[in-house]
Amino acid sequence: MNTPHAQPQTLTLTRPDDWHLHLRDEAALRSVLPYTAAQFARAIVMPNLRPPVTTAAQAQAYRERILAALPVDANFEPLMTLYLTDLTPVEEIARAKAAGVVALKLYPAGATTNSDAGVTDIRKCYKTLEAMQRAGLPLLVHGEVTDPEIDVFDREAVFIDRVMTPLRRDMPELKVVFEHITTQEAAEYVTGADDFTAATLTPQHLLYNRNAIFMGGLRPHYYCLPVLKREQHRLALLKAATSGSHKFFLGTDSAPHASQLKENSVCGAGCFTALSALELYAEAFESVGALDKLEAFASFNGPDFYNLPRNTGQVTLLKESWTLPSTVPFGEAQLKPLRGGETLAWKLR
Numbered sequence: 001m002n003t004p005h006a007q008p009q010t011l012t013l014t015r016p017d018d019w020h021l022h023l024r025d026e027a028a029l030r031s032v033l034p035y036t037a038a039q040f041a042r043a044i045v046m047p048n049l050r051p052p053v054t055t056a057a058q059a060q061a062y063r064e065r066i067l068a069a070l071p072v073d074a075n076f077e078p079l080m081t082l083y084l085t086d087l088t089p090v091e092e093i094a095r096a097k098a099a100g101v102v103a104l105k106l107y108p109a110g111a112t113t114n115s116d117a118g119v120t121d122i123r124k125c126y127k128t129l130e131a132m133q134r135a136g137l138p139l140l141v142h143g144e145v146t147d148p149e150i151d152v153f154d155r156e157a158v159f160i161d162r163v164m165t166p167l168r169r170d171m172p173e174l175k176v177v178f179e180h181i182t183t184q185e186a187a188e189y190v191t192g193a194d195d196f197t198a199a200t201l202t203p204q205h206l207l208y209n210r211n212a213i214f215m216g217g218l219r220p221h222y223y224c225l226p227v228l229k230r231e232q233h234r235l236a237l238l239k240a241a242t243s244g245s246h247k248f249f250l251g252t253d254s255a256p257h258a259s260q261l262k263e264n265s266v267c268g269a270g271c272f273t274a275l276s277a278l279e280l281y282a283e284a285f286e287s288v289g290a291l292d293k294l295e296a297f298a299s300f301n302g303p304d305f306y307n308l309p310r311n312t313g314q315v316t317l318l319k320e321s322w323t324l325p326s327t328v329p330f331g332e333a334q335l336k337p338l339r340g341g342e343t344l345a346w347k348l349r
């Protein structure tokens with residue numbers, strides 16, 4: 001049958017990167033790293049270990065542990081970050097730059113998983129942020145306020161007014177990535193900002209709204225931070241991701257937590273998507289007929305923002321349904337991927 005506007009059945013992209021990833025450490029690291037190495041050429045590795053990665057020396061040691069955990073045939077480069085604290089010394093910035101660290105991460109204290117050592121007031125970090133601005137080292141931001149008076153669903157929008165806007169005014173040439181944005185407000189803020197501001201988008205925030213957390217019962221594997229929002233926000237994120245704007249790029253925020261800690265009276269925040277990340281993004285882009293925008297989002301906009309070379313080589317996605325495993329090993333424990341046990345429409349060859 002002649003279907004002139006049929007969507008493609010295969011999709012070949014320049015090898016993509018993941019600009020926001022949690023790999024954890026030790027046995028957990030060895031369990032999850034192969035999935036990312038099979039999908040991506042590089043990934044920005046988040047520093048929220050216990051204890052956090054706060055120094056260039058710790059980042060180098062963590063990088064060595066990641067390289068040692070790679071499958072022998074893997075062709076993958078971890079890009080390291082430091083965890084910013086109230087006490088990060090200005091001198092650490094030069095050491096970080098010399099060690100090949102690509103960014104520092106701002107966790108407002110108490111905002112998310114392993115953020116208790118995070119920043120209590122960003123003004124305490126201004127000397128260090130000025131050094132980053134001079135060194136061209138980006139700041140990656142978990143953009144939620146922690147004020148208990150603020151409704152959980154409003155914490156990202158309030159962060160823009162209370163933290164992002166003053167920060168951009170005071171530090172105009174600091175490169176800032178608004179990580180894992182979840183709201184129309186954040187999408188519009190980044191769209192309207194200058195080229196020093198960019199954002200990452202996760203597959204779950206492009207595919208689901210907050211109903212997914214409550215569908216037929218409480219579903220802990222759909223709980224991450226910032227939490228999924230209303231449909232209006234999901235649509236705004238999808239519009240931003242597929243707009244062709246170079247400010248938006250792929251960052252899975254794949255954040256593995258053992259299933260017994262997700263299916264618990266207090267459920268840890270994080271969705272594990274590393275095993276099917278590209279497939280999930282392809283599904284999201286296809287849903288609005290924008291598969292032609294996926295390559296720039298996944299493979300060009302991130303390296304361009306970080307002033308890193310784009311990858312050479314390609315990956316191919318096939319329109320072929322397959323069932324995602326419902327659990328995979330996670331050290332001695334188990335891990336449940338987002339959509340585990342369900343069918344996906346695209347498959348990475």
Ligand SMILES: NC(=O)N[C@@H](CC(=O)O)C(=O)O
Nearest residue numbers: 022112113224225255269270
């Ligand atoms: N996104 C999450 O819900 N969790 C992340 C932390 C983070 O990125 O905020 C984690 O480390 O588990």
Ligand SMILES: [Zn+2]
Nearest residue numbers: 112142225226
């Ligand atoms: Zn975060």
Ligand SMILES: [Zn+2]
Nearest residue numbers: 022046253255
């Ligand atoms: Zn994260």
